[in-house]
Amino acid sequence: MLKNRISIGIPIETDHHLMLRYRKNGSGGVDENMEQSRYDTATTDRIVELRLPSRLGYERVAMDTAAALARRMGFDDQRIESLRTAIAEAVTNAIEHGNAQNEAMKVTVLLTLRPDELVVSVADQGVRPLNLDDLDASPRIEDALARTDKGGWGIWLIRSLMDEVEITTTPAGGNQIRMVIHLEH
Amino acid sequence: LAVRSTLVNDLEFEVCFPSEFGFEKIARDAVACFARRLGFSASQIDDLKTVTCEACVNAIEHGNHCLPEQIVQVRCCGRSGFLFVEIIDQGQFTIPLTFQAPSMSMKLQGLAAKRGMGIQIIGFLVDEFGFEPLPEGGTRFWFAMTKERINDDAGR
Numbered sequence: 001m002l003k004n005r006i007s008i009g010i011p012i013e014t015d016h017h018l019m020l021r022y023r024k025n026g027s028g029g030v031d032e033n034m035e036q037s038r039y040d041t042a043t044t045d046r047i048v049e050l051r052l053p054s055r056l057g058y059e060r061v062a063m064d065t066a067a068a069l070a071r072r073m074g075f076d077d078q079r080i081e082s083l084r085t086a087i088a089e090a091v092t093n094a095i096e097h098g099n100a101q102n103e104a105m106k107v108t109v110l111l112t113l114r115p116d117e118l119v120v121s122v123a124d125q126g127v128r129p130l131n132l133d134d135l136d137a138s139p140r141i142e143d144a145l146a147r148t149d150k151g152g153w154g155i156w157l158i159r160s161l162m163d164e165v166e167i168t169t170t171p172a173g174g175n176q177i178r179m180v181i182h183l184e185h
Numbered sequence: 186l187a188v189r190s191t192l193v194n195d196l197e198f199e200v201c202f203p204s205e206f207g208f209e210k211i212a213r214d215a216v217a218c219f220a221r222r223l224g225f226s227a228s229q230i231d232d233l234k235t236v237t238c239e240a241c242v243n244a245i246e247h248g249n250h251c252l253p254e255q256i257v258q259v260r261c262c263g264r265s266g267f268l269f270v271e272i273i274d275q276g277q278f279t280i281p282l283t284f285q286a287p288s289m290s291m292k293l294q295g296l297a298a299k300r301g302m303g304i305q306i307i308g309f310l311v312d313e314f315g316f317e318p319l320p321e322g323g324t325r326f327w328f329a330m331t332k333e334r335i336n337d338d339a340g341r
Contacts, residue, residue: 044253046202046203046205046208046253047203048200048201048202048203048208048211049199049200049201049202050198050199050200050215051197051198051199051200052198053196053197053198055196057222058196058198058219058222060218060221060222061198061215061218061219061222064214064215064217064218065200065211065214065215065218068210068211068214068215069211072207072210072211103196
């Protein structure tokens with residue numbers, strides 16, 4: 001077994017392209033006080049980006065990460081649970097339907113921190129595009145009881161738990177759901 | 186690098202965040218959750234969290250000089266039994282090829298800065314680690330953990 005071996009390498013070719021995920025909204029500068037929490041500065045969006053494998057169970061990584069962020073932003077436990085449930089639904093949909101559980105395909109989750117809200121965007125690679133026309137209808141419990149498949153409640157649940165929800169198709173053809181949860185002071 | 190190449194087709198997870206203190210905890214929780222899904226033990230996940238935090242703080246502070254517009258990228262490759270993590274910054278920090286962490290006695294005697302134990306701590310907690318400058322700038326730090334160490338943990 002490899003054990004405590006230190007390696008100092010030489011430059012190699014790499015396929016890493018770090019994407020700039022930082023945007024200034026205003027003219028304010030960056031707080032230079034390193035010890036101070038930055039979540040209260042009103043001038044910037046901070047974006048955490050996750051790329052998950054399309055395997056059921058790994059939605060928990062997104063749930064836990066978003067919950068950790070929300071906790072640091074000051075959301076209460078009840079709102080954090082709502083957020084976790086909404087993200088679980090959105091990422092599960094992306095894994096199961098959007099990417100058809102093809103583990104080579106990624107689900108991308110963007111968590112955008114703003115002073116008064118957290119914006120969560122979940123995107124898949126669109127093997128099975130959502131029918132956007134069907135998403136506005138509320139599911140009926142009678143219909144669900146009559147079906148073998150009891151699914152189909154995810155979008156309704158997300159809309160019930162989040163303050164804003166928008167479902168679109170990405171330019172590349174994937175499905176994207178954008179959810180906003182407001183920080184209530 | 187040989188270790189990494191065997192993991193290309195395995196499960197991959199990635200998290201990117203701005204270079205601000207505090208985000209290392211978000212990365213820590215994300216990597217821990219990923220490792221939990223792979224079946225790593227609670228004890229190893231504790232080690233993993235410590236190492237991830239140390240490496241991310243180094244990337245934020247030394248690599249990206251705490252500039253929020255500079256991104257830290259954490260990539261994990263794994264399967265049940267093995268985890269490979271790399272932390273990439275965009276900075277210009279030059280790694281001294283003769284790097285040797287000062288000893289604790291040197292620190293206690295005031296002959297070295299009190300800080301700078303991160304690499305030593307990392308060395309105690311993972312199976313293998315290393316770092317290298319990247320051609321496009323920045324530094325790639327990596328470490329590997331195997332699940333077989335669970336047996337080692339049981340004995341200590």
